[in-house]
Amino acid sequence: MAKNDLKNQIRRLRFEKDEMTQQQLADKAGVTRQTIIAIEAGKYAPSLPLAFKIARTFGLPVEDVFQYEDEESRSSAAGPDA
Amino acid sequence: MNRQQKVAWFQLAVVGTAAVMSVILMAFFTRKYAYGFSEAWWIGSAYPAPLLVLTILAPVFIRKKKRQIDFDERDLMIDRRAMVIAFGTTYAFFIFVCFTTWVAAGFDKPIPAYWLIRIVLGGWVTSVVAHALTTIVCYVRGGEDGEK
Numbered sequence: 001m002a003k004n005d006l007k008n009q010i011r012r013l014r015f016e017k018d019e020m021t022q023q024q025l026a027d028k029a030g031v032t033r034q035t036i037i038a039i040e041a042g043k044y045a046p047s048l049p050l051a052f053k054i055a056r057t058f059g060l061p062v063e064d065v066f067q068y069e070d071e072e073s074r075s076s077a078a079g080p081d082a
Numbered sequence: 083m084n085r086q087q088k089v090a091w092f093q094l095a096v097v098g099t100a101a102v103m104s105v106i107l108m109a110f111f112t113r114k115y116a117y118g119f120s121e122a123w124w125i126g127s128a129y130p131a132p133l134l135v136l137t138i139l140a141p142v143f144i145r146k147k148k149r150q151i152d153f154d155e156r157d158l159m160i161d162r163r164a165m166v167i168a169f170g171t172t173y174a175f176f177i178f179v180c181f182t183t184w185v186a187a188g189f190d191k192p193i194p195a196y197w198l199i200r201i202v203l204g205g206w207v208t209s210v211v212a213h214a215l216t217t218i219v220c221y222v223r224g225g226e227d228g229e230k
Binding site: 026027030031032034035038043044046047050 | 084151152153154155156157221223
């Protein structure tokens with residue numbers, strides 16, 4: 001079975017959005033700050049509703065905030081010679 | 083540290099204190115009154131047992147702060163996982179203790195009814211400890227406390 005990974009751009013987007021703190025993002029998304037920390041660190045994959053809430057907080061589509069990567073997409077991104 | 087972690091640590095502290103008190107009382111009764119192990123264990127564990135009620139009251143002592151979001155989908159997931167592991171551990175404990183009791187009492191001898199209290203109390207403690215430990219471990223694995 002392919003190894004899956006959910007990447008996210010939350011940290012970068014927070015700083016681009018007037019250096020929003022984790023607590024501010026947590027309050028807007030309706031979760032705890034610890035959950036934001038875990039998502040940012042890639043240790044917790046959020047549910048779809050929460051992923052949409054976070055994306056809406058930044059005013060972006062969900063795929064701009066979260067990227068799903070498995071072995072297949074990684075190998076195709078590396079090119080045919082990889 | 084969130085409320086769930088505080089409750090888990092509180093429960094572990096209560097169970098730990100009760101366990102230490104039991105050992106001290108067992109040693110005391112064994113030396114002072116020359117009780118056998120079984121009697122000393124029974125009396126030594128009976129006195130700190132009411133202390134374990136505090137594990138149920140932990141959420142009352144550690145209250146939710148007003149207007150603070152302290153429980154979300156991740157907390158729910160961790161709590162469910164902790165409950166499943168606690169149930170599994172307690173089930174395994176009961177199976178193990180039932181067989182041990184049967185062997186200890188003798189295969190063809192009756193088992194005293196008061197042993198049931200010990201088994202139930204032990205099961206409860208096992209359940210509380212397994213739930214608290216799983217909660218703590220899951221939170222530690224699920225993200226370090228980084229930015230303040």
